[in-house]
Amino acid sequence: MIYSMTGYGKSVLQLPTKKISIEIKSLNSKNLDLNTRMPSFYREKELELRKIIADRLERGKIDFSLFVEVTGEETSTQINKPVVKQYLKQLQDIVDGDATELLKMAVRFPDALTTDREEIDENEWNAVLKEVQDALNAISQYRLDEGKVLEQDFKNRITNIEALLESVIAIDPERVEAVRDRLRKGVEDLKEKVDENRFEQELVYYIEKYDITEEKVRLKNHLEYFISALNSADSNGKKLGFITQEMGREINTIGSKSNYAPMQQLVVQMKDELEKIKEQLLNVL
Structure with missing residues (x-):
């Protein structure tokens, strides 16, 4: 389960002499960036509010606004x-x-x-806190709904990368044979007689140097780990980001070792899918 950092929540409290509106907006950010706007009358409660909001929303660029509209005859x-x-x-x-x-x-x-500077009525403040919680519940639900959309997109792109990896695995024997033929043709073009045993030894060394078996296994493990982290109870965009870095490392290594155009084309498609995942991860809590 993942949460988006983008969200909006609003709640309105109607009192006998005033209407209090609470709005919370959030966008993506590496850390918690919380801005509050409220009448000076409530400023003494700002630290309490900031702690409540930070505990619930954790991360993102968050704007909290508390508006008061006097609707009765009361005036200070x-x-x-x-x-x-x-x-x-x-x-x-x-x-x-x-x-x-x-x-x-x-x-x-x-x-x-x-x-006249009046003390905040505790009953009124408790009612305000309840509305703040309602607004936080609304923005949390908004973030969850956005997170479900992102989660489905991630799963689709991981599935695409898995399919491309299967294609890489399928053409790997063909690639090895193509490399072998290219090397043999290169030697023949030199019109030199070579020791077949020595040639085979060098050929095995060259092919082993460009072997991608480990990279294929590690990439498959990273893809499975990404889905596992995606389905975990907590939302951790930073952890998912670290996994994509490892996925990118294996894909890049496969591309540099492939030395075979059809496989490099598959690698480019995998990179494209991975970049789209990384872009969307910036919005994940």
């Missing part, structure tokens, strides 16, 4: 009446204007409005 901002009256008196001493216009000017001056 009050007019500082003594200060506004003093401003009005000073303005009236300077100009003889309409009282309403002077009032509009007065409330824009410093300290005309005061904001």
